[in-house]
Amino acid sequence: MGEEVKVIGSIKSGFCIRVEWALKLKGVEYEYIKEDLRNKSPMLLKYNPVHKKVPVLLHGDKPIPESLVILEYIDETWKDNPLLPEDPYERAMARFWAKYADEKCLFGAWEAFKAEGEEREKAMESALESFAFLEKAIKGKKFFGGEKMGFLDLVVGWIPHWLSVLEEVRGMKMLDAERFPSLHEWAENFIQIPLIKECIPPRDVLVNHFHATFSHLRSLSASKP
The missing domain is CATH 3.40.30.10 (Glutaredoxin)
Structure with missing residues (x-):
């Protein structure tokens, strides 16, 4: 290699x-x-x-x-520190939830933050339903795969930092500690892991980025006939 x-x-x-x-x-x-x-x-x-x-x-x-x-x-x-489980069924489930997390949770959250008015409420409700499945998947566990950080943790690792920035920029709360206690606890712990923490971009960089993105989206919407 x-x-x-x-x-x-x-x-x-x-x-x-x-x-x-x-x-x-x-x-x-x-x-x-x-x-x-x-x-x-x-x-x-x-x-x-x-x-x-x-x-x-x-x-x-x-x-x-x-x-x-x-x-x-x-x-x-690179075989050290495997990300996916050895068991074929568990590997399949990790892949399934990873795809689900991207298609339903990540893109669902993005649609909710992007939407306005009544559409926002519908999109928010749909996103929260998707997050409820992640809540069940992490309940009672340290990481999604058990005791070791793995594939699905990395896939949903955007939640602690990126999601909280989006919440700030749009003035909305999605990852509520009362509604999603297990997922919230996982997020709080995940973001404190040194290896994870050292890679994340400065918060102000993301705040500025998303402010500019939503401003651009609004200007595009306003210019439509």
Whole structure:
């Protein structure tokens, strides 16, 4: 495994940070290449011509796009500190919940924060229903896989930092400690793990980023006929 490892990413992206966390957990040295998503580089377009998105993992001359795919590649390539369980059923369930967490919880939360008026209420209700499943999945456990941090923890690791910033920017509360006590406790503990903490972007960077994003979305909406 002597090939160079590089990550093309953005510090503002929760998808990119999970790749960094996985590499750090495995003890893999890597070079981080910051991408300007408003002015995409020839390097990004070369290595991810299909989606033109970050993150992209470069292992030697092999590019791997899509964060969930990258996590599995990292786990299969570097065997120390496995991310996925050994048991086939548990592995399948970890993959299932990871896909669910991205499609329903992450994108559901984003839709709720993006929406206005009545649409916001509907989107919020839908997102909260999705988070209720994560609450059940973590109940009574230290990490989603049990006693060790693993695949699903990294996938939902955006919740403690990114979600709280979105809550601040939009003046909404989603991860309520009374409604989701187990998930809230997991989030509080997860963000304090040194390896996790050292990678997260400064809060003010994300606050400014999301303020600009929502301002742009409002201007687009206002300009529609």
